[in-house]
Amino acid sequence: MKPKRPTVADLASFDEIIDVRSPAEFAEDHLPGAINCPVLDNAQRAEIGTLYKQVSPFAAKKLGAALVAENIARHLRQHFGDRPKHWKPLIYCWRGGDRSGAMTTIFRAIGWPAGQLDGGYKAWRAHVVARLQELPATLCFRVIAGPTGCAKTRILQAIAALGEQALDLEALARHKGSVLGVLPDEPQPAQKGFETALLLALQAFDPARPVYVEAESRKIGNLHVPQTLIEHIRAGVCLNIEAPAAARVDFLLRDYDYLLTRPEFLADRLAALHALQSRETIARWQGYIATSQWPELVGELLELHYDPLYRRSQNHHFGLARHQSFTADDLSPAGIARLAEAIVQAGNDS
Numbered sequence: 001m002k003p004k005r006p007t008v009a010d011l012a013s014f015d016e017i018i019d020v021r022s023p024a025e026f027a028e029d030h031l032p033g034a035i036n037c038p039v040l041d042n043a044q045r046a047e048i049g050t051l052y053k054q055v056s057p058f059a060a061k062k063l064g065a066a067l068v069a070e071n072i073a074r075h076l077r078q079h080f081g082d083r084p085k086h087w088k089p090l091i092y093c094w095r096g097g098d099r100s101g102a103m104t105t106i107f108r109a110i111g112w113p114a115g116q117l118d119g120g121y122k123a124w125r126a127h128v129v130a131r132l133q134e135l136p137a138t139l140c141f142r143v144i145a146g147p148t149g150c151a152k153t154r155i156l157q158a159i160a161a162l163g164e165q166a167l168d169l170e171a172l173a174r175h176k177g178s179v180l181g182v183l184p185d186e187p188q189p190a191q192k193g194f195e196t197a198l199l200l201a202l203q204a205f206d207p208a209r210p211v212y213v214e215a216e217s218r219k220i221g222n223l224h225v226p227q228t229l230i231e232h233i234r235a236g237v238c239l240n241i242e243a244p245a246a247a248r249v250d251f252l253l254r255d256y257d258y259l260l261t262r263p264e265f266l267a268d269r270l271a272a273l274h275a276l277q278s279r280e281t282i283a284r285w286q287g288y289i290a291t292s293q294w295p296e297l298v299g300e301l302l303e304l305h306y307d308p309l310y311r312r313s314q315n316h317h318f319g320l321a322r323h324q325s326f327t328a329d330d331l332s333p334a335g336i337a338r339l340a341e342a343i344v345q346a347g348n349d350s
Contacts, residue, residue, distance in 0.1 A: 005118035006090060008127045014090035014115060020099050021121065029192035031092065031124050032200060037075040039068040039099045068102050076106075085111055092117035092124075125192065128199050135202040136229045141167075141236030142347060145215040148178065148306035149248030149298075150241040151331045151339075152214045154255070158340035159212045165205050167213040172197045175221035178306070180269055182221065184262060194223045202229075210347060217313065239343055243328045249298045251331040263289050277305065324350075 011017065017034040019026050022045045026036040040048060044067050052060035083089075089112065093099035096119050107114035117123065144152045144159075153170055160166035174188050175181045189197065205211050213233055218225055243251075259266045267289050274282055281304065288297035324346060328339050 005096070006115040007118050008123055010115070011090065014088050016087070016089045018089050018091045018103070019121075020091060020093050020103050025094065025121075027193075028190040029121075029125070029196050031121070032196065034092075035079075037071075037079060037103075039071045039093075039103060040064065041071075044071075064098075065102075068099065072103050072106055075103075083112065086113075088113045088115070090115045090117055092120045094120050095122045096120035128192075128195055131199055131203065132195060132226045133228050135199070136226075136232035138207045139202070139205055139232065140207075140210045141233050142210045142212050142239055142343075143215050143233055143236045144212060144239050144241065144343075146241030146243070147248070147302070147310045149252045149302060149331075150243045150328065151251050151255070151336050152241060154331075154333075154336050155241065155340050155343070156212055156214050158337050159344060162340060162344055164344055165209055165211045167201055167205075167211055169198075169214065169216050169220060169225060172201065173220040173223045175223070177216055177220045179272055180256065180259065180266070182269065184258065184265060188221050188223055191223055195226065198226070198229070212343075238323045240323055240325045241328055241339070242325060243331060245299065245302060247329055247331045248302060249295055252298050252302075253294055260292075260294055263292075273305065 006013070011031070017031050019030050019034040019036050020039045021030075021036070022038050022040060022042045023036060024042045026034075026038070030036070048060050048064045048067070051063060089107065091100045091104045091107070091114055093101075096117055100116050100120060104114045104116040119126075144156055146152055153168070153176070156166050156168060160168070170177050170181070172189075173194060174183055174186050176183070188194075213236075215233070215238070216225060216230075218227075218230055253260075267286050270282065270285050270289070281300075285297055285300065288294070288300075326339060326343060326346075328335060330338075
């Protein structure tokens with residue numbers, strides 16, 4: 001009788017987690033803390049797949065075995081030569097098949113008590129999906145809302161600095177959540193990787209304490225926030241931030257200063273609004289960029305684009321939620337810190 005394979009529930013009992021899938025698979029998502037030691041690299045995996053379809057499964061397995069053996073030997077020399085006899089690694093591939101089985105067999109032959117994850121990465125993925133369905137219902141969300149430029153993300157970060165629980169969806173998504181939210185030179189994670197990061201954040205929270213989060217749409221850039229999480233966030237207490245237009249413009253000029261040094265990138269992003277704004281409006285905004293008229297540009301973006309979108313969104317998503325309002329005339333770092341303290345104190349008093 002074969003020994004029972006370890007499952008996702010057994011992760012903590014292993015000294016190291018080894019992902020033997022290709023670098024491309026690993027980059028999309030992987031188990032937390034895993035290292036990537038592929039038994040087939042991206043090109044080799046594609047080559048074996050082609051051989052399997054165009055020649056025969058036997059030819060593919062024969063070449064695959066040779067490549068896997070060579071790669072495992074290299075990993076043994078480069079990564080694991082100093083591991084002691086009692087070292088206990090967990091090895092996984094896509095679904096707990098041949099790739100992880102080959103390394104597990106060799107490691108056990110050496111004398112290491114290696115485990116092969118039952119179901120491989122697919123088992124981990126099923127665990128993530130299931131837990132993301134369950135966890136949001138256990139948490140009490142306090143949702144920071146307000147029109148663009150009210151420093152919601154900075155307020156959330158200031159609340160976290162006070163020791164409160166905060167879920168920063170934009171940080172996890174590496175995107176600020178609007179047409180101008182793209183972070184230059186910082187690509188977003190894959191959807192699966194985003195959801196794994198989201199799970200790690202959610203399961204670290206104490207359900208007995210509130211979780212502060214920023215109001216977001218279903219999409220942050222190219223990523224989708226899981227439906228169950230969105231529903232529970234929108235059922236939370238809505239903390240509405242109100243600030244005058246001048247303070248919001250001033251804040252945005254500071255918070256998006258990196259875009260002002262990339263006028264071509266900014267112009268390209270605004271061109272994406274052609275379906276929502278007239279040709280004349282887009283042309284005027286491009287003119288503002290060309291002449292560095294930043295306050296005029298930001299002011300019109302708020303008035304003509306962001307504020308109308310926000311009013312429609314909030315009326316639809318938070319119309320029945322509980323509300324608390326906070327007024328902020330000062331969105332400087334000091335003003336944001338004071339506002340965060342007021343929000344937390346109001347929550348403690350309620």
